Amino acid sequence: MQKRSSGILLHISSLPGSPGIGTIGKPAHQFIDALARAGQTLWQILPLGPTGYGDSPYAPFSSFSGNEILIDCDELCDAGFLDKEDCKQLHSLPNHSVDYWAVKQAVLPLLTLAAKRFLEKHANDPHYLAFKKQHEYWLEDYAVFRSIKNHYDEKAQNEGAVSTWNIYWPLELRKHDSKAVQDWKKEYALEIELLKVIQYFFFSQWSLVRQHAAEQGIAIIGDIPIFVALDSADVWSHPELFNLDSNFAPLTVAGVPPDYFSPTGQRWGNPTYRWSEHKRTKFAWWIERMRLSMELYDYVRIDHFRGFAGYWSVPAHNETAEHGEWLPAEGHALFTQMEKVLGKPLPIIAEDLGVITPDVVELMETFNFPGMKVLQFAFDGQRIDGFYAGTNQFLPHNCPVRSVMYTGTHDNDTLAGKYSKAPDWEKACIAEYL
Template identity: 50%
Template sequence: MHRTSGILLHPTSLPGPFGIGDLGPSARRFVDFLASAGQGLWQMLPLGPTGYRESPYQCTSSFAANPLLISPERLLEAGWLRESDLEPPPFSADRVDFGAVEPWKTALLARAMAGFEAHADDADRAHYAHYCETHRFWLDDYALYHALKTHHDLRPWTDWEPELAQRDPGALAEWSERYRSEIDLQRFIQYLFYRQWFDLRAYAGSRGVRLIGDMPIFVAHDSSEVWTHPEWFDLDEHGHPRVIAGVPPDYFSDTGQRWGNPLYRWSALADDGYSFWVERLRRVLEMVDLVRIDHFRGFAAYWEIPASEATAINGHWVPGPGMDLFRALRAALGEDLPLIAEDLGVITEDVEALRDALELPGMAVLQFGFEDLADGFGRSAFLPHNHRERLAVYTGTHDNNTLLGWWEGRDEAMRRHALTYLNSDGREVNWDFIRAALASVASLAVFPMQDVLGLGAEACMNRPGTAEGNWLWRYREEMLDEGAASRLRELTRLHGRLPYAHG
């Protein structure tokens, strides 16, 4: 693995006039910033259509993409929208207002489909038909699911009529005909994302930037896959989860984290060679160069919580599929799976054994290194002097406070220790942490964009255990100044992390 570094930024956080970051010009400008700053990686959060609380970790499909990321400007360039279509309401430039953006963008995409039908050439039509055919294995189910969910005022599939919730073939055929236009629109929307995404990926590649995706281990209960294949999940006769996913009490919460995702029936998945996982990972690897698998420890053992419990405290560990799953993935997708194992939290020897047997890099978060003081200062595996080469080191993740926000909340003793360790005067502690990550022997070093910009807690992306105010942060275009790019590039050069294209 080439020694390199990069920035963690979800596309929703990009600037622009349309209320949410998208795959348009600002995405290319961010790629340009990465290239000028000597960064070889752009890491993102999951790209699926968000469901509960707009969390990218609770998507309504494991295969579909978020339509809110489609660029209106790119649709104008394609000739499928008019200039007058790109007159948005006065959206906030600093935060995503999902409630306002969704209806505006949905109406815009419907107009784009009308424009496509009126103006697309033969090559575009053939490309679209080929996309629908090659993605039919998930696209048709998702399009029908979305149409039914819209008709039912976004209620979960378990609240639909029994014949729809239980997928009676006659009822599905009837509703498929009734909502044909809405189903066609959903297919087209996914095609638009696909087309824009691969244009952006090609551009990033031309600038020496590789993309890191993110794949949650679990899927949302209210999703196309659980509705389509309830036999893969531990559900009761009404389709509700009997047990759910989460983690025991940890750094983020004294009562643990009750995620609510249904748990897999791993034996059922194994019976057909883990085809769901094979196709899921294949889909992500078509889109990105590396994949961070969230909650990797769940493959060794996962925390099972009775669905009736209000918190995650009264759960227990259950063995996961382990190497059996990865043998199937390797057989289908190749021996050298380009994965990063998110191995944070309660990590035991079996988790480390699985990670190391697969020769996957794990993760180290520098913020945790200065808080893990059970054995005294300097013992934490997250501190740079204890790093190994097969590792991805982060100043923080989307679940952490920003570096400066976190620093403000530390006690004086911990600050003094950290400043001594970092040989810092404390004036620009975010850059001191970035330098420490770059200097690590870890092959990969990644920093949230908020840490590069030196932003405080107001720019936090997610606060685990809280339901409101997450996933909203955006930066402004003027924040990308040349000074930050040149400073980051010089530090990256000094520590031997420039992409090959930079020499």
């Protein structure tokens, strides 16, 4: 990202053209074509992982796998793994908003059916075998994790449990006991293999999207959250990398301290990293995570980048974030090792919004990571001698050259929506600036 360029932030789920939810099939290819016709060169999306409770892409079941419900069933029909009759039910899904529960109920059985048909004739397909080999770091653990969830979370939901985390799992499985996991693999081998095939479908379709984007001159900006969900294959398969107790419950969770907007702070609930273990293993998990991200995207935005310099650690038993503490992270060592293994420059965009301290700035400057600016935050109404001062850091002329300017992020209203609701003084500031 060495020259000025522009693009659009639009997540896959919001793409038009398919029933129920946007997909990584024809809708994604059509959007790439539209970007190219409009002279744009960037497309940013939100995290691609399979969403858990609340359907937030920032709390996926895995930092590595793809969200199955974004797979395009029409492409599976074209490949012969589904037929049009199988997919008729999809057309009853709403077209103007996403009902995630309804989409999952309709799509997941179709994906399982397609995966079964794939295995009947293509279990030893060299491309599929190569995919499993390439992704062996995470694929097996993820498929086993989802298989266990399919069984015990359904039991929890049927009994009206508030939380579907692994409290319903047998203790040995919860603790990733080797024998218990191996026994599960033997008993549910077919189900686990089907889950791998579904991931193969996702990655195969996404590779075509990446190829088409490159042909059209569109670079894709991906997005990964710094922390992972407690209810994830990451925590289950690598518990030593997180601050957990002997029952695999978090000792501390991430968040942010109290501020003007939140007098009790924000308690996110993500388990914090055991940075000493990451460092001891030469950041292998992080490097694999970034390696995969660099295969999926041209650039990688990292949410809450400041957490690599220092993070707000809250005792897990606290219901609010007031009594946390700032603790140092291992950002310098991490990115140094990443550069050593993956090369440099690293294609990272640092989400540096909020309270940014000098150590965060120093970390970004050391590794030459661009930060973010949000235009909607720029017009604060500050005036000197009756004139709009224009000193806000988010005004374009005040932004550092190495910045990615957003009209708004996924957390904001659209620019048109923001302007329509703005008070008269803010509209006056905008008019004066223009």
